[in-house]
Amino acid sequence: MPDGFIVTLIKSLILANLVMGVFAILTWAERRMLGRFQVRLGPNRVGPFGLLQPIADLVKLIRKESLLPIGVNPVLYLAAPMVSLFASLAVFAVIPFGGQATIPGTDFQIFLWISDPSVALLVVFALGSLSFYGFLVGGWSSSSKYSLLGSMRAVSQLISYEVSLALAVIGVVMMSHTLSLTGIVEAQHRDGLPYIIPQFLGFAVYVVASTAETNRIPFDLPEAEGELVAGYHTEYGGMRFAMFQNAEYVALIAFSAIASVLFLGGYGWPWLPGPIWMLLEMSIFIFVAMWLRATLPRVRYDKLMSIGWKVLLPAATLNLLVTSVIVAWRA
Amino acid sequence: MPVTGTVKGFAVTFRHLFRKPVTQQYPEYKRPVYPRFRGRHRLHRHENGLEKCVGCSLCAAACPADCIRVVAAENTEEERYSPGERYARIYEINMSRCIFCGYCELACPFDAITLGHDYELAEMSREAMVYGKDMLLEPMHPSRTTPVAPVDPFDVVEPAGDGGPA
Numbered sequence: 001m002p003d004g005f006i007v008t009l010i011k012s013l014i015l016a017n018l019v020m021g022v023f024a025i026l027t028w029a030e031r032r033m034l035g036r037f038q039v040r041l042g043p044n045r046v047g048p049f050g051l052l053q054p055i056a057d058l059v060k061l062i063r064k065e066s067l068l069p070i071g072v073n074p075v076l077y078l079a080a081p082m083v084s085l086f087a088s089l090a091v092f093a094v095i096p097f098g099g100q101a102t103i104p105g106t107d108f109q110i111f112l113w114i115s116d117p118s119v120a121l122l123v124v125f126a127l128g129s130l131s132f133y134g135f136l137v138g139g140w141s142s143s144s145k146y147s148l149l150g151s152m153r154a155v156s157q158l159i160s161y162e163v164s165l166a167l168a169v170i171g172v173v174m175m176s177h178t179l180s181l182t183g184i185v186e187a188q189h190r191d192g193l194p195y196i197i198p199q200f201l202g203f204a205v206y207v208v209a210s211t212a213e214t215n216r217i218p219f220d221l222p223e224a225e226g227e228l229v230a231g232y233h234t235e236y237g238g239m240r241f242a243m244f245q246n247a248e249y250v251a252l253i254a255f256s257a258i259a260s261v262l263f264l265g266g267y268g269w270p271w272l273p274g275p276i277w278m279l280l281e282m283s284i285f286i287f288v289a290m291w292l293r294a295t296l297p298r299v300r301y302d303k304l305m306s307i308g309w310k311v312l313l314p315a316a317t318l319n320l321l322v323t324s325v326i327v328a329w330r331a
Numbered sequence: 332m333p334v335t336g337t338v339k340g341f342a343v344t345f346r347h348l349f350r351k352p353v354t355q356q357y358p359e360y361k362r363p364v365y366p367r368f369r370g371r372h373r374l375h376r377h378e379n380g381l382e383k384c385v386g387c388s389l390c391a392a393a394c395p396a397d398c399i400r401v402v403a404a405e406n407t408e409e410e411r412y413s414p415g416e417r418y419a420r421i422y423e424i425n426m427s428r429c430i431f432c433g434y435c436e437l438a439c440p441f442d443a444i445t446l447g448h449d450y451e452l453a454e455m456s457r458e459a460m461v462y463g464k465d466m467l468l469e470p471m472h473p474s475r476t477t478p479v480a481p482v483d484p485f486d487v488v489e490p491a492g493d494g495g496p497a
Contacts, residue, residue, distance in 0.1 A: 036348050039350050039353050041354040044356075291341065294344045
């Protein structure tokens with residue numbers, strides 16, 4: 001039985017703020033980690049271990065003048081970062097962080113997800129693509145060639161990799177016979193093995209494609225600073241820039257959560273509470289994303305396209321074919 | 332195979348994760364400078380406390396950046412600053428123009444000015460960048476000293492007892 005309206009509202013508020021807090025810690029953690037990867041210390045001045053660095057950054061960004069460049073379309077320009085951030089955050093509405101839980105000290109039962117629609121995976125992909133509208137509109141309305149090129153790249157990258165991403169995930173859907181994320185978690189524990197083992201090819205395609213979807217190195221061409229200044233957010237400053245940045249990190253967290261749910265068995269493992277399992281699994285993916293960033297250079301644009309269409313798409317299709325044959329055989 | 336190369340690269344970065352950072356945390360740790368490092372100027376004194384500078388302005392003439400200003404005045408029996416006839420009543424170096432070439436040191440006939448080891452020369456205003464005798468003359472302010480490396484193996488060792496600048 002779903003929770004009532006008030007409980008859902010409170011849960012949404014708590015989750016949204018938690019995600020924002022994780023985002024703040026992640027900006028710090030990524031810089032510290034990259035520092036260690038490069039045999040340096042990273043930010044360590046503000047607070048113990050530099051932990052207050054996100055707050056210092058926030059204070060700096062919030063105090064910046066919110067200027068409107070000449071020639072921009074004000075409505076679209078202002079709306080774009082909000083669209084991106086909203087779409088990235090909204091994904092968390094369907095991500096399950098655990099099963100049913102009792103609030104300590106009471107016998108009040110809640111679900112550790114905000115909503116559990118039967119088409120949760122479709123919602124995730126719809127919202128994930130929606131955040132690219134923010135990138136596209138932001139780059140388009142900035143009246144700057146760098147922004148425009150960045151947003152064009154963002155969209156063509158999305159089109160190229162969304163296909164492989166969806167195909168990679170369909171393998172999981174076929175095995176679990178459901179689009180519901182809680183259903184997928186339950187199916188994995190009913191079968192007794194996380195889908196990373198039978199769906200390893202799909203998992204690999206998912207990781208590569210989600211790196212491209214979250215605009216992270218080596219696929220950060222929409223904001224390639226070497227050639228496009230800052231890509232689609234070139235003309236943004238202060239908190240609007242921070243919102244784009246926020247959207248990207250939240251998308252990274254969201255894609256890590258989805259990967260944990262789809263391939264690592266999500267919250268359903270014994271011995272530890274579900275949310276802890278989710279956190280552990282997500283931190284593996286986030287670590288891998290940072291590791292990728294520390295290791296690989298940005299790919300060339302035509303290479304990006306050929307990886308997307310000539311490697312990932314055939315691999316995902318092969319995975320889909322093999323999975324469908326096996327699933328049909330066993331049925 | 333391209334895959335093995337990529338995996339090797341990941342191994343390299345992962346190993347680096349466990350190495351000790353090489354960062355030198357500057358304000359707490361000041362890296363020693365070479366013995367012949369050319370930093371902030373010092374105006375020296377004789378052992379009896381008199382200033383070595385006699386106000387000849389040869390340093391100002393040698394300065395390619397034209398950043399030294401010397402105004403000399405006569406010593407009197409009551410007010411004696413230097414052993415000779417004259418002394419530098421005003422000795423100013425504009426630190427925002429100085430290029431730290433050391434020509435003033437070479438030009439000085441009395442080894443009165445040398446380039447020291449201090450490099451922390453930030454000031455809050457341009458006016459403060461013009462250092463007068465209060466900033467340049469020994470004894471130096473204790474807070475403005477820089478550690479010096481013992482001996483640099485690639486540097487030329489000065490012969491002992493040549494009476495050169497301390």
